[in-house]
Amino acid sequence: MTLTTSYLQEIFTGLFELPLLDEIARVGIHKRVSAGTYMIRPGEFIRSVPILVRGSIKIMRPDNQGREALLYYLGGLDSCAMSLTCCMGGRKSEITALVEENTELIAIPVDKVDEWMCRYSSWKQFVFLTYQKRFNDLLQTLDEVVFHKLDERLLTYLRKKTDSCQCTVLSITHEEIAHELATSREVISRLLKQLEKAGQVKLMRNKITIL
Amino acid sequence: MTLTTSYLQEIFTGLFELPLLDEIARVGIHKRVSAGTYMIRPGEFIRSVPILVRGSIKIMRPDNQGREALLYYLGGLDSCAMSLTCCMGGRKSEITALVEENTELIAIPVDKVDEWMCRYSSWKQFVFLTYQKRFNDLLQTLDEVVFHKLDERLLTYLRKKTDSCQCTVLSITHEEIAHELATSREVISRLLKQLEKAGQVKLMRNKITIL
DNA sequence: GGCGTTCCGTGACAAAAGTTACAGGAGTCT
DNA sequence: AGACTCCTGTAACTTTTGTCACGGAACGCC
Structure with missing residues (x-):
């Protein structure tokens, strides 16, 4: 599906500046993924960073015995910190991402993620906000397991x-x-x-x- | 204590480029902190990002009943992801950082952390590597608690x-x-x-x- | 209806972790 | 030495969690 700037404006009202929306429209890939699909599994490489427009994705952590603990959910306008670290560092995934509800997302190619960091301050903010959110999600999960x-x-x-x-x-x-x-x-x-x-x-x- | 570029060169061999070392020498604050000192407690704001040169710092997560679980340790040349998110987002700390062994560190003022991101690619890499490491630390800790x-x-x-x-x-x-x-x-x-x-x-x- | 599959309830028991209570050793101070 | 604090060991008990075994209910499919 093709992305238009006006569509993106609707979604990201106030979040990103206009020139950035134009760029996203040009290079972003609009995808629909249906529930039950695995976005990524441990050991795989990630070639793009997703931004969720609708739906939800479940992030899980497997052990070496087939067990798999829930870490957190990604929801509307969220992005994934693991995909960021993996992309920026060229490393393999350590987690599983499973689409929970039918999801609509925009995939941003790796090189753009990096490039935009310096060109658009709103993008930089978005990236850091993503890290912040996921870090807090993880801490909350840990709280639960350790203290409750x-x-x-x-x-x-x-x-x-x-x-x-x-x-x-x-x-x-x-x-x-x-x-x-x-x-x-x-x-x-x-x-x-x-x-x-x-x-x-x-x-x-x-x-x-x-x- | 004053920082010299040559001293920094010794420490950060190959990690940062020369102009960046110069800048660090100019604005970084060289500190020695003795074991037992609290670097930060929950609810406090952070005004600078530390880079550890020597020693170790223990990062803990408190609950609301006086308990406090160990998250991970910071060691040589590590930096702290929490301080990064706190600085970049202007948010309060959610964790406790306690100096475990006598520690020597270089404190980087918040505004420089942000500014250098775009000016020095080695700094950007360092920041992302820090996030990556801490994220993995947290995941490992979670593994332990959940599966063992x-x-x-x-x-x-x-x-x-x-x-x-x-x-x-x-x-x-x-x-x-x-x-x-x-x-x-x-x-x-x-x-x-x-x-x-x-x-x-x-x-x-x-x-x-x-x- | 009969058959197979998946899901749920539950009793009985085992293992792990938390709690209470107390004793005694090691160190410090005077 | 005596008094005191801090640290460790341990028995007895409770609570929580994990495991095994089985029965039966709900559902889909001939």
Whole structure:
């Protein structure tokens, strides 16, 4: 799909200056990616930095035994710090990025990411803001794991999920939750049952309603 | 203490170009900080970005109950990503930085950090490398907490410590370790005793020898 | 309807981690 | 030596988390 400056103006109101929007329109690649697609896996190289226009992407960290912990989500107008470091440093990815909801994004080629840093101060700001956000995301995730018990972690997990999808009913299985919190299905089932008894959630097959 | 370009050349051999070294010599502030000093605490603002020449600094993340988990260490020629984001974004610190060994550092004023980004490509590289390193540090820490049990975490903790101080005998109490791993002293004592029985370490008052 | 698959509930048990309580050793100071 | 503080060891117990085993419900597909 071709990008027009006026379309970009709508999306990035006030964020980027006009000449930069022109450049983005010229070299950016407009993509739609459907849920379930892997954007990147550990060991792969990244050739462009994505800016999300719509949808959400899940960033996960695998270990060497098939487990995979959830790090954070990318949402509207977010970009990815890992892709930045990988691009700028020419290094392999250390994480997995899985498209969670159908996503629309603009891919910026590596060399432009670097070039624009000095040419457009709004771009530089954007890049640093991205680092800042992801760093904080990581710290929050760490807080959860280090300082909180599983039942609390489960609750904040559910809350974040409902926040990002803007709804109170989640379509998810216990198995999936267990995977993202790096624990077992039985444990999650047990804790969810506790939460249900405490009146915090309502459980159905493949669905969880947060009250 | 005044900085000379020739001194900086010794330290940063091949890392920065000559004109940049000149600038660093002019505006950088050479400091010695002794062990035990707090460089920064949560809620404070940062007015300069430090580059470590010698020594080490411990970066910790507090929760709201007096606990404080170890994130990672800064060592030789490292800089701090948190200080970068804080400076570039004008935000408060979210972490604690405690000088672990007597440290020698060069403090770069905020405005120069930004200015040099475009003027010196070696500086830009340095900044991005710093982000990259800290990001990876954080990911590794997260790996430990999410995927490993306490006894393993304790071992890697001890190993990292010995690596950074270049010695096999650590001067540390069980209490301190417990604090950094966000658990209780009794648990650490118990696990250390296990490790001693397994022939991995040798315990003395205020000292732990890694075998 | 019957069949297979996926998902959920749960009991029973094991392992890991946290808590409480207390004893005693090592060091310091006077 | 006596008093004191700080550090370590350890037993006993609770809570939390992980694992195994199984049964049954919900759903889709002939």
